[in-house]
Amino acid sequence: MLSKLLIANRGEIAVRIIRTAKALGYRTVAVYSEADARSLHVELADEAVCIGPAQVAASYLNAEAVIDAARKTCADCIHPGYGFLSENAGFANACKEAGLVFIGPPSGAIELMGSKRRSKIAMQQAGVPVVPGYEGNNASNDELIAAAADIGYPLMIKASAGGGGRGMRLVNHESELTDNIKRARSEAKQAFGDDELILEKAVIEPRHVEIQVFADRHGNAVYLGERDCSVQRRHQKVVEEAPSPYVTPELRAAMGEAAVKAALACGYEGAGTVEFLVDKERNFYFLEMNTRLQVEHPVTELITGQDLVAWQLAVAEGRTLPLRQEEIQLNGHAIEVRLYAEDPANGFTPQTGPLYEFKPAESEGLRFDTGVRSGDTVTPHYDPMLAKVIAWGENRDEARRRLIRALEDTTVFGVTTNRYFLSRIIADETFGAGEATTAFLQQGFSNDPSLQPQKPDIRELALAACVLDHGTSGQTAWSNAPATMTPMKLESGDTIVELLVSRTGKRLTFTMDDTRHDLVLESQQDGLLCIIDNGVRQHCQYHREGVSLYLQTSGRSWSVRDVTHQPAAGADAAGSGRVQASMDGGIIEVLVEPGQSVRQGEALVILEAMKMEHPVKADRDGIIGQVFANKGDQVRRSQLLVEITAEQPAEQKTQP
Template structure:
């Protein structure tokens, strides 16, 4: 076994590898970019080495700099995590030449599976079922359009060197093919440096089922069962679970054998995932092989009781696989939810900012949280905006799902937009609850997953007001001048009862909560409602309160003028209104479209002077390796573009001068 390893990655996977290595008595070296100088993985590792600037291409993709860090620190092996250089055959070969063990498959296996086209040809020779399509080298747009027509619409265009949903588009009609192809190629060249694509038949109502495989250098190879990753948005996984609902032993064995055959065909060593598109009738087709550990590997660990990172370290050090196929068993059911800094209601646009408050649910044998950030850390525009992975386990799917729903209600994030409430709706929607799964689930459940904005409940207004009162009372009680009668906040008046008002706002809605002191608490009035309120508040914002006859636990997190109220599984951002402020409302700038996040202008889709309809695409910008189309907010005239293709833009800057037709 190694005595010291270097982790050539960041975020939750780097933290996870450090945790396992520490348990095995292995020293760890972290590498970091300038943007990650205070990151959690840097704080956890035994040593850390700065390798470059904030952009991944200036740091985490600099293989020679990472190898130099390994030489400087005496690391014997490099764990690549996932993403960045984890599937880069040149880096794997460089490690071998430098005498440093690459904790992953041989470069030849990465190369064989790195091109989707070449991999499909190899799988065809190995007898692994393939989706009908074109996987060749010809890339002329007209030729690819002909192939799409031959295959039959709908088709799927995919970047040959890609992954994670980047460079991938579904096309339903011939007239949409050219634009989708151009977009795929742009996205692919930006993300992978290679715009080669393949075209396949799009399987209607497909399930995405993948098999975890593991090989060693002694010729052994096993599969550790399957994961269902059908719940996706933009071809990126949102919820993953193991085992796959409805999987029969016979189908599991057939898919497991196909996955092992695929791995053996390339001499695979280490952890890998063979991904399949599965029809509802039980047939399945090889899609691709990820020659690395997957983000969703924890659900496999939870149902098998194994540590796959430990297996990686043992296999890379030359040991045989710890268990044979017949020794592997499934126990229970596990589900993983990816907690992202993003705005589902705005097309899942990533969100950036500081995590002002971060409180995950308590971990136990049933609940696990893998994260690369802590409260106070920042979600930057340079990397994937994942906050954490929430993994739950129980004896069966129904109970695991109940644990997921409860854990999501206990997760509190303030500082960035996030998808927690979206995940909670997803976990309760009928299709997912009843395991009616396919990759179009999110699209077909739009009405459930994106309901009209609800009014703030009365309870939230009252909790925000009560929190103000509790903080005031605690401050007075802790004052060194507590003996002064002027600091006693009991509302005493010489000729009557003291009454005050606490003003709060949510969007355009303002509520004034009237407060009157009462014995042991306060009497709060909101509209026609009047309740007795009292409670206690903990330093982390947790509340234990009584509102009228109701006793409940909630949380209110204060961030500047905002009061983030967490109650009944929802989060309500309210604003405390200063009743003494007399300034004007101010007018909003009209007629402009602003960047939803930092990024780069890719292409302009219209020209100055055009009169366009609402929803007309105006430009495409690229952010976090994904393309985002900016559209006209209404019918009007495009007066001018503020930037040109290739320009970097900051969050919130005006992109287009636009005049709305009156």
């Protein structure tokens, strides 16, 4: 019998595992980096051990420190969650050597399935269909280029050792191949410490459908239905649902049997996910096997009524699977979205900073898996996911409707999130019809308003002015004397707008240029503004932090700064040549040097943040004046990296 579980992870998955473990009577141990000392998972665990500084290589990826924490606390088993050490065969072996039970499959299965190259070969031998491609052992760039000519275009470059879209590139033309191989190798090396690549023929506009499998050490294996993960951005999942609206009962059985065959072929134990691509003719192809619990496992739990972490612990203790295949029933529909601190309207730039308020919606059929709460800070060190929002319904439309409302009613003030973007996807007609493929976001959804910067309109500015004028106490400085026009300046993004505000009793009038909007103020207290707009009583939530104001209503969020009493401040205009860091992160490559000519849009620096590479590009044509960044530097958002001048360097000017 196991009794004390150490969770070798952080954030929402650590919190989720702790809750099941406690319910089953286990004592729990959290590990944390110095940056996570006040995190929710640390607070919820019975014991916690600091394992190093913020950098993942020195903390959450430090296998020796994790095992030492288990020794200190007398833990007898380790759950790796997902990411970090969860698919590290060496860590699984180290646990075994230390006398600890690893909550996962044998190291041999991890090692085999951790290599896209070797796993494809193994699946071919097991009779599982795979995507045509090239899986040469440690193929050189020249070998990949030669193989690409045989495969044809479009094709996919993939990091053999990883997933999550890192080290992955779609190549449409031969001219793009060499540079994409270079970028894929670099990203794979940064993310996984292994730059081996494979090539695959690109399956155009497929469905991404995965099968949840479970196996025990007694030779039993089952599948628990499928999850449709087709809505993706840069090969990273955005929406997951179960069951898939595209999968027929016959296809489900065929894919499930193939997934079980894959698990048995590698001597699998515990939870695993076999991922497939499904084409327009419903042919399916093995993509990869994730030898751990998936981020999206809650949708499977909601439609099967099973706790998959409890299943993992049972298998780790040597028990047989809780259910046989014929006993597994699917009930209703569940959809999950990943709420991220990122700005979809500005290229999905990761966001960092304080989370002033975070209040998940509460209603029937909702589940929030999160590792954050109000007052936390989103740092650049880790994945920017704030929560997984999951809705269950008797049918797909009910689940969709509940999820849209959950997103609209969840309060997030501080960092920008993808909340509005997610609600727009779930409400979209193509998604509603069950017709979204992996190309959906890039094609049919690419012009959605959530992907474009939206300046607050007169109504939203009026709501902000209403709050700012009355302060946070709900008391007004206005009187019932005849109305006077009072100017107010609000900054939204890089734009300052001027409003004229007047009031008669409870009625406020806001004028901007030739546009006017009237509101009746009913009440304002505790971060909730109640107004009547065009005869309709409505609410607007807000949070004020100094001169900054955050608001949300009807699913929309926006923020303004009150600069009415501030002097005009100069700012670098777009195209100024002062190229700044778009986010907190680390410099992994500097591509230019002083005196070099550059064109607008050319990459100058490669910035790594939140496990992804982000090119920082020139905002104008010109000559590189100064470079302030060096490889290995840690930089802050808006830090000056490169200066571009339109002039030629002084030494090149012609003397009079």
